[in-house]
Amino acid sequence: MTRDRTPFPRHLAVLFSVTCGLAVANVYYAQPLLDEIANAFAISHALAGAIITFTQVGYALGLLLVVPLGDLLDRRRLVVGQLILTSLALTAVAFASGAWMLLAAMAIVGALAVVAQVLVAYAAILAEPSQRGRAVGTVTSGIVIGILLARVVSGTLSDLWGWRSVYIVSATATLVMAALLLRVLPAAPPAPQMSYMRLIGSVFTIFSEERLLRIRAIHALLIFAAIATLLTPVVLPLTAPPFYLSHTQVGLLGLAGAAGALGANFAGAMGDRGHAQRATAVGLTVMLASWIPISLLSQSVWLLVIGVVTMDFGLQTVHVANQILIYRLRPEAQSRLAGAYMLFYSFGIGAGSIVSTLVYAWAGWGGVCAIGAAISATALAFWGLTRYSAPQTITPHGSR
Numbered sequence: 492m493t494r495d496r497t498p499f500p501r502h503l504a505v506l507f508s509v510t511c512g513l514a515v516a517n518v519y520y521a522q523p524l525l526d527e528i529a530n531a532f533a534i535s536h537a538l539a540g541a542i543i544t545f546t547q548v549g550y551a552l553g554l555l556l557v558v559p560l561g562d563l564l565d566r567r568r569l570v571v572g573q574l575i576l577t578s579l580a581l582t583a584v585a586f587a588s589g590a591w592m593l594l595a596a597m598a599i600v601g602a603l604a605v606v607a608q609v610l611v612a613y614a615a616i617l618a619e620p621s622q623r624g625r626a627v628g629t630v631t632s633g634i635v636i637g638i639l640l641a642r643v644v645s646g647t648l649s650d651l652w653g654w655r656s657v658y659i660v661s662a663t664a665t666l667v668m669a670a671l672l673l674r675v676l677p678a679a680p681p682a683p684q685m686s687y688m689r690l691i692g693s694v695f696t697i698f699s700e701e702r703l704l705r706i707r708a709i710h711a712l713l714i715f716a717a718i719a720t721l722l723t724p725v726v727l728p729l730t731a732p733p734f735y736l737s738h739t740q741v742g743l744l745g746l747a748g749a750a751g752a753l754g755a756n757f758a759g760a761m762g763d764r765g766h767a768q769r770a771t772a773v774g775l776t777v778m779l780a781s782w783i784p785i786s787l788l789s790q791s792v793w794l795l796v797i798g799v800v801t802m803d804f805g806l807q808t809v810h811v812a813n814q815i816l817i818y819r820l821r822p823e824a825q826s827r828l829a830g831a832y833m834l835f836y837s838f839g840i841g842a843g844s845i846v847s848t849l850v851y852a853w854a855g856w857g858g859v860c861a862i863g864a865a866i867s868a869t870a871l872a873f874w875g876l877t878r879y880s881a882p883q884t885i886t887p888h889g890s891r
Contacts, residue, residue: 504629506675507614511607511630512637513668514574517581517661518546518604519641521597523726523741524654525848531654532590540723540848545594547841549601554608554830554837559690561609561826567676573606574669581662585655607634608833612825615818621763624815628759631811635803646741693824698831701820706877707813708835710771713870714809715836717778719843720863721785721802724851725795728788736792744799758808762815768878774808775874777801779867786860809870810836 521528521542529539560569580599587593611630618626645657685693698704729736729744761770778801785798817828843866850858 503617503677504614504626505633506672507610507630508633508636510570510633510668510672511610512633512635512640513664514577514604514607514637515634516637516641516644517577517600517665518550519638520645520657520661521546522722523642523646524649524657525723525726526730527649527654528593532593534590540845542594542597543719543723543844544841546597546601547837547844549598550604551601551834551837551841552598553602553605554833555694556691557602558605558608558612558830558833559694559827560687561612561829562824563685563687563690566609566613567672570606570609570676571669571673573603573609574665574672577603577606578662578666578669581658581665585658585662605830605833608829609826611814612818612829615814616822616825620819623818624759624762624767624811625756626759627814627818628756628762628811631759631807631814632756635807639803642741643743646737646743650737690827694827694831697821697824697827701817704817704820704828704831707817708832709873710809710813710870711832712835712839712842713866713873714775714778714806715839716843717839717863717866717870718802718806719840720847720859720866721799723844724847724856724859727848727851728856729792734792744796757804758811759815762812767812767815770812771809771874772878774805774812775867775871777805777808779864779871781805782860782864782867785863786857788856 525539525542528542529535534541557569557573577600580596580603583596584593584600587596611627611634614626614630615623644660645654648654648657648660698708725744726741728734729741758767758770758774761767781798781802783798784794785802787794813832814829817832818825820828847859847862850862854861
């Protein structure tokens with residue numbers, strides 16, 4: 492099916508960006524609060540990463556079972572429905588009375604946060620091919636800002652009113668956004684052509700048929716495992732001697748990664764000019780180099796700040812380059828491409844979160860940095876081995 496394209500409106504790109512930021516923030520609120528939440532439910536610090544891991548397991552299920560629906564249903568109803576259910580799940584987190592209730596609610600929050608991926612895929616559909624990189628970069632930059640603001644907001648609200656207030660405020664804001672999007676989000680239902688089970692099965696079919704998708708999915712796993720290795724346990728040394736930082740101060744550290752949004756825009760512009768592979772190389776190299784200042788945390792918090800800035804920049808550069816390439820593969824299956832690709836993102840975050848907290852308990856910050864650097868080095872080596880298997884110019888499936 493073909494569609495007459497009009498330029499992707501700037502105001503709609505901004506709206507998508509804000510919505511994605513609000514949605515993905517729900518996954519990251521817990522990161523600077525791990526010690527406080529763990530103490531509230533008598534969870535050891537060594538296992539505190541399970542809070543993030545459960546959220547990522549839910550996110551993975553949402554990527555597989557919910558995101559592909561964007562190729563089958565009215566995206567406006569899908570997005571608004573997810574936001575309403577997210578508000579209810581966040582309320583459950585806020586009023587959780589036990590550890591297992593908390594973990595279950597966090598998993599549901601993760602499953603519904605994939606609304607961000609529905610919107611990124613939708614932006615790729617609406618944008619002209621020559622502007623797709625810029626559109627994806629703009630929407631993805633909203634995700635970056637949402638992640639960063641999540642740490643600031645959660646740290647500040649926790650210091651003022653306790654960690655539960657973070658989720659009450661988020662539930663309210665999410666419900667307001669659902670009402671707004673119901674009014675302004677364009678309805679664009681694709682013609683249903685298959686059953687739900689066939690739709691989900693086709694995710695695996697597409698993954699098995701598209702080598703470029705598999706390569707870029709492994710990139711996603713590695714780069715997000717690296718960032719999770721940094722951000723999940725960092726609250727533990729920063730709130731302990733000799734730093735004694737508050738949760739607000741730890742949350743402010745996230746603002747240092749604002750350069751990540753610049754990385755998204757850089758990769759988008761590079762991709763539109765046909766240089767997604769070059770952008771990937773730059774991003775992976777920057778991520779690996781970032782572990783040098785990060786490992787020197789004991790000497791100065793400012794060295795950690797420098798490392799966070801460069802790490803986020805490199806991450807978003809690679810992430811946007813990945814998406815630019817895969818969204819060119821099959822225009823009729825944008826949501827399924829997003830779901831398959833982002834499954835590996837979720838696996839990386841979950842693995843990095845639980846492994847990094849266990850390593851920190853065993854080997855301290857030095858051990859965390861060693862693991863993180865090894866992951867980043869593996870990602871760069873993998874790019875070197877597969878760079879000629881990932882073409883920069885893609886002809887849509889069916890005409891290759």
